[in-house]
Amino acid sequence: MALSRRFLPFVLPLALLILWQAGVSTLQPGPRTPTPGSVVSTAWSLISTGQLPLAMILSLGRVLTGFVSAAVCAILIGFLMAVSPSIGRNLDPLMESFRPIAPIALLPLAILWFGTGTSAAAFIVGYAAFFPILINTIQGVRSIDPSLPRAARTLGVGLPAIIRNVILPGALPNIFVGARLGLGLAWSSIIAAELAVGAKTGDAGSGGIGQMMFVFYAYSVDLSGIIVCMIAVGVVALVIDRGLRAVEKRLLPWKQ
Amino acid sequence: METVAIPTKAKISLIAITKQYITPRTGQTTLAVSDVSLNIQQGEFLCIVGPSGCGKSTILSMIAGLTKPSSGTISMDGNAIHGPGRERGVVFQDYALFPWKTVRENIEFGPRFRDRAPLSTAARRELVDHYIELVSLNGSEDKYPHELSGGMRQRCAFARALANEPDVLLMDEPFAALDAQTRLILQEELLRIWGEELPRDKRKTVVFITHGIDEAVFLADRVAVMSNHPGQIKMEKPIGLPRPRNEGVRLTTDFQKLVDEIWQLIRHDAYEATIGKAGIKQA
Numbered sequence: 162m163a164l165s166r167r168f169l170p171f172v173l174p175l176a177l178l179i180l181w182q183a184g185v186s187t188l189q190p191g192p193r194t195p196t197p198g199s200v201v202s203t204a205w206s207l208i209s210t211g212q213l214p215l216a217m218i219l220s221l222g223r224v225l226t227g228f229v230s231a232a233v234c235a236i237l238i239g240f241l242m243a244v245s246p247s248i249g250r251n252l253d254p255l256m257e258s259f260r261p262i263a264p265i266a267l268l269p270l271a272i273l274w275f276g277t278g279t280s281a282a283a284f285i286v287g288y289a290a291f292f293p294i295l296i297n298t299i300q301g302v303r304s305i306d307p308s309l310p311r312a313a314r315t316l317g318v319g320l321p322a323i324i325r326n327v328i329l330p331g332a333l334p335n336i337f338v339g340a341r342l343g344l345g346l347a348w349s350s351i352i353a354a355e356l357a358v359g360a361k362t363g364d365a366g367s368g369g370i371g372q373m374m375f376v377f378y379a380y381s382v383d384l385s386g387i388i389v390c391m392i393a394v395g396v397v398a399l400v401i402d403r404g405l406r407a408v409e410k411r412l413l414p415w416k417q
Numbered sequence: 418m419e420t421v422a423i424p425t426k427a428k429i430s431l432i433a434i435t436k437q438y439i440t441p442r443t444g445q446t447t448l449a450v451s452d453v454s455l456n457i458q459q460g461e462f463l464c465i466v467g468p469s470g471c472g473k474s475t476i477l478s479m480i481a482g483l484t485k486p487s488s489g490t491i492s493m494d495g496n497a498i499h500g501p502g503r504e505r506g507v508v509f510q511d512y513a514l515f516p517w518k519t520v521r522e523n524i525e526f527g528p529r530f531r532d533r534a535p536l537s538t539a540a541r542r543e544l545v546d547h548y549i550e551l552v553s554l555n556g557s558e559d560k561y562p563h564e565l566s567g568g569m570r571q572r573c574a575f576a577r578a579l580a581n582e583p584d585v586l587l588m589d590e591p592f593a594a595l596d597a598q599t600r601l602i603l604q605e606e607l608l609r610i611w612g613e614e615l616p617r618d619k620r621k622t623v624v625f626i627t628h629g630i631d632e633a634v635f636l637a638d639r640v641a642v643m644s645n646h647p648g649q650i651k652m653e654k655p656i657g658l659p660r661p662r663n664e665g666v667r668l669t670t671d672f673q674k675l676v677d678e679i680w681q682l683i684r685h686d687a688y689e690a691t692i693g694k695a696g697i698k699q700a
Contacts, residue, residue, distance in 0.1 A: 312513035316527035317503030415561040
């Protein structure tokens with residue numbers, strides 16, 4: 162019983178794999194008809210030559226740069242907007258009008274300002290991560306029970322200590338929600354950013370994972386390679402999210 | 418800001434306090450507290466009772482310095498109160514414990530983070546241990562508030578206020594959210610921790626808000642009875658019941674008489690607050 166339940170999550174993916182193999186075998190083999198076998202062998206060669214790890218590390222570096230700068234800005238601005246009604250009122254229209262603009266729509270600007278390298282990609286990524294963190298920070302600060310800072314004041318605690326020990330920990334659960342959403346969006350927009358931004362730099366691997374996909378698409382027309390990249394992106398996203406959850410668990414022990 | 422010297426020996430003194438609220442939606446002005454004057458002596462246990470909405474919590478909030486009166490002066494030891502301060506500890510009705518801090522961390526919050534004279538880690542440890550012991554929370558030091566029962570949360574909030582060593586303790590319906598049995602037990606506990614048998618100058622001054630008349634009579638040296646619309650003090654009733662008090666006091670005729678006297682005074686307002694003007698005729 163316990164054993165069969167443990168295998169249950171693998172049933173559907175396995176069935177899809179079999180269906181995929183069966184479907185492909187009725188067609189002409191070629192670069193546009195990837196099979197599970199060709200994907201595995203492409204994956205192996207991409208990993209063993211170090212191209213895929215290199216691309217991943219490059220992309221991850223860009224995501225981290227963009228994400229961290231976005232988080233710092235978003236948490237600071239979010240705090241100010243939530244704490245001061247006048248700052249909140251004045252910044253809100255600006256933020257709300259930028260928010261619906263897709264990160265990819267900023268590509269032309271990013272390329273003209275920052276060129277086609279890492280900084281342009283990091284800019285796009287940061288822009289994507291900024292809004293979910295901002296909105297959740299504001300929400301987190303505003304959702305703090307007003308009796309908590311009041312209680313701190315009656316204990317003779319001043320504003321800086323209240324911000325550090327009441328407002329910040331009180332908003333932290335929401336900030337984490339924003340960070341997880343933001344990191345997810347950052348990771349998905351790096352592909353788009355590199356598809357365009359990185360298309361002009363170096364050969365496969367050195368332009369990041371998005372660039373690698375672009376090369377498979379535009380030059381070698383290798384669908385197996387693209388699928389390997391997609392799977393790699395998904396796996397990395399999962400690892401990142403689990404990592405962030407583990408950090409959350411450590412930082413928010415009262416939430417369990 | 419001008420400092421008004423108030424010629425009185427009272428610990429806390431309220432002179433002609435009025436508080437008006439303006440409802441933002443309607444622009445209507447509500448008179449929550451109207452011309453309240455009250456002196457509270459050092460070491461006195463004062464209860465303020467009244468029907469819901471009579472402004473008793475507003476008075477407490479003004480003494481705490483969290484709300485400013487529209488007019489009038491509030492002073493402590495002759496100095497006007499302009500804001501919250503360590504010398505006036507507050508126990509809130511909803512406890513207001515920090516959910517991300519354990520019992521121990523909640524209790525040490527004041528001594529650790531207050532602006533003036535915060536304590537060292539070692540001094541804090543000793544102090545917090547003492548108060549954990551005093552409110553019988555040993556064994557629960559490392560629990561988070563959500564892991565505690567209502568009564569334990571209440572005791573933790575009480576210890577947090579006490580550990581900051583205030584001169585005055587302000588309690589806003591602290592037992593209102595508890596079940597009847599827990600409430601009775603905690604009332605006796607409160608008197609024990611307050612130090613009933615200590616001389617007056619060694620005891621903390623307590624202002625205790627409640628809508629429970631028997632609770633007020635059981636605890637207080639003096640009960641201030643408030644009326645509704647506008648919130649005013651109708652009567653101040655000294656409670657001469659001997660201390661230390663225990664469960665048996667409730668059965669005495671003196672106790673019953675005091676409770677009934679206060680009830681007769683506010684029942685009209687209480688009915689009005691509960692079932693509106695139409696209900697009073699039938700009552």
